[in-house]
Amino acid sequence: MKKIYLETFGCQMNVLDSELVRGQLEALGYQFTPDLDAAGIVLYNTCSVREHSENKVRSRLGLLKKRKGTEPELVIGVIGCMAERDGVGMLKRLAHVDLLCGPGELDKLPTLLDNVFRTRRQQAALAGNTSRRSATLGAxxxxxxxxxxxxxxxxxxxxxxxxxxxxxxxxxxxxxxxxxxxxxxxxxxxxxxxxxxxxxxxxxxxxxxxxxxxxxxxxxxxxxxxxxxxxxxxxxxxxxxxxxxxxxxxxxxxxxxxxxxxxxxxxxxxxxxxxxxxxxxxxxxxxxxxxxxxxxxxxxxxxxxxxxxxxxxxxxxxxxxxxxxxxxxxxxxxxxxxxxxxxxxxxxxxxxxxxxxxxxxxxxxxxxxxxxxxxxxxxxxxxxxxxxxxxxxxxxxxxxxxxxxxxxxxxxxxxxxxxxxxxxx
Ligand code: SF4
Structure with missing residues (x-):
């Protein structure tokens, strides 16, 4: 199975989200690596609060474009606030990005990855302007x-x-x-x-x-x-x-x-x-x-x-x-x-x-x-x-x-x- 490189930007909420994403994917058999070059899947958990943070992610995505040219099997995902804020427009502008997942949709990440492998087409799970959640969680x-x-x-x-x-x-x-x-x-x-x-x-x-x-x-x-x-x-x-x-x-x-x-x-x-x-x-x-x-x-x-x-x-x-x-x-x-x-x-x-x-x-x-x-x-x-x-x-x-x-x-x-x-x- 491909190894995952996950990099986190922003606040403690993102640190926690990354921990949960990691636990979820490890339970499904994925392994994580701190070595970007050894990874077959690269995920950036992003922050939109300041432009500087988004620019860092854009620059990393720019560097990966070259690698994807020689390594078409590489899967690149943008998760978190920048994915939600930029929306599917990002997928149009950055054709080498395979998936987007907003912070309110992270439970869907394993399905998105499966779909990318199965279809080799871009995938997105974003809340948009609607939220499926109520103010108090029930069951x-x-x-x-x-x-x-x-x-x-x-x-x-x-x-x-x-x-x-x-x-x-x-x-x-x-x-x-x-x-x-x-x-x-x-x-x-x-x-x-x-x-x-x-x-x-x-x-x-x-x-x-x-x-x-x-x-x-x-x-x-x-x-x-x-x-x-x-x-x-x-x-x-x-x-x-x-x-x-x-x-x-x-x-x-x-x-x-x-x-x-x-x-x-x-x-x-x-x-x-x-x-x-x-x-x-x-x-x-x-x-x-x-x-x-x-x-x-x-x-x-x-x-x-x-x-x-x-x-x-x-x-x-x-x-x-x-x-x-x-x-x-x-x-x-x-x-x-x-x-x-x-x-x-x-x-x-x-x-x-x-x-x-x-x-x-x-x-x-x-x-x-x-x-x-x-x-x-x-x-x-x-x-x-x-x-x-x-x-x-x-x-x-x-x-x-x-x-x-x-x-x-x-x-x-x-x-x-x-x-x-x-x-x-
Ligand atoms: S809208 Fe105001 S209170 Fe809510 S996260 Fe932003 S700064 Fe904090």
Whole structure:
């Protein structure tokens, strides 16, 4: 059987998708290789959030075109967000690409590969503008993507101390600059029982830390089937705070539980109270602000003001003493003035994040921002603002790190790299 080379771009959600794809194909007898030249099937699991990431994939596909000329049996697949965003147009432009599979259709990948071998014709599985999924998953057997999550392989020999578990798929927020709601579809919450079972199996296979994943993880809510109560049928719902607490109590062997990424507008104090009360939930909150200017936040359709965001950080620090906060910032959003930017710099300086991910605005096809707003901040200005914000954040990181000198804290060793380390928060 042909060997598969799989390369992953983008966020933790893609890392998890690649792991699930790998488990699914290995169960069918496929083998994986880290050597591109030794592979008969090449899969790129792609990200569309920034143009830079898509350009990397285009360049790799360009290099493979030559190889396909001399090796026509080579199978090339593009999976993930770029496949969904670009759609079948990509197959027309790049005749040497054999298959496309969107992130909401990954359970169909084995069938697509079979069809490519059988027919030698291009294949695609894309959600398009419709989604076959409902906001809350019911019976797992009805949903192939849920089965993909559940079919995860747990190898004791390949022991991993850190693992991801998806709790919410997709996103309903439609921030004007973002492709995710278009590529990953609407929010869908997984059943709590499936999540707890997956966590138990990961811990049994050696995981010490589990990170729950969702684009807007705090939006998690699962509507259970009606149960009979004293006054007739009762509706039951599991909120994100309840899910966290249940996981913490149901999997006592799990040393550390964390979650990313939270959306500021709908972050309830109930979650903070659970974090404060459960000693194995990491006191860490990744809560992106994206801008310190209310005018820009409105253009981004973020749904909160700077003052509301700061109120959340204040509550988090009060309810969960010692909490470490992390942020995201975009610089150079359309029409961002020096004054807007200075407000972002002020917010970063005042928030004292443990770490902050800073990005230059990248206009993405298919988003509202590209249609509605000119990408009018020159690249040099974006770069200068990016560097300035990094400078502010680096100084804060150094101060926070210096506060740890002389303290003894638990550390999770994740691997041999001298730079990979994580404290309890
Ligand atoms: S919350 Fe906004 S930025 Fe985050 S994935 Fe959803 S649309 Fe994109």
């Amino acid at each position: 797992a057997e009805e949903d192939g993507l849920e089965l993909l999550d559940l079919s995860r392989s747990f190898s004791a020999s390949e022991s991993r101390y850190q693992a991801y578990v998806r709790v919410v798929r997709g996103c309903n927020k439609f921030c004007t600059y973002c492709v995710v709601p278009h590529t990953r579809g609407p929010e869908v919450s997984r059943p709590p029982e499936s999540i707890i079972e997956e966590a138990r199996r990961l811990v049994a296979a050696g995981a010490l830390e589990i990170t729950l994943l969702g684009q807007t993880v705090n939006h998690y809510h699962f509507e259970h089937a009606f149960a009979s109560g004293p006054g007739g049928p009762m509706k039951r719902r599991t909120s994100f705070a309840q899910l966290l607490e249940r996981l913490h109590e149901s999997v006592p062997e799990l040393a550390r539980l964390r979650f990313v990424t939270s959306f500021p507008a709908d972050f309830g104090d109930d979650i903070l109270q659970v974090m404060a009360g459960c000693n194995r939930i990491c006191k860490y909150l990744h809560i992106p602000a994206q801008s310190g200017s209310n005018r820009i936040l409105k253009m981004m359709n973020r749904g909160y003001s700077v003052e509301e965001y700061q109120g959340l950080l204040e509550r988090a620090r009060r309810i969960v003493p010692g909490i470490a906060l992390a942020g995201d910032m975009i610089v150079g959003f359309p029409t961002e003035t020096e004054e807007d930017y200075q407000l972002s710099a002020k917010l970063v300086a005042e928030s004292r994040y443990k770490n902050c991910f800073i990005f230059k605005y990248s206009a993405r096809p298919g988003t509202l921002a590209i249609r509605r707003f000119p990408d009018d901040v020159p690249d040099e200005v974006k770069r200068d603002r990016n560097n300035h914000l990094l400078h502010i954040q680096n100084a804060i990181c150094q101060e926070l790190n210096r506060e740890l000198i002389g303290q003894t804290v638990p550390v999770l060793c994740q691997g041999p790299s001298g730079w990979v380390r994580a404290t309890d928060s």
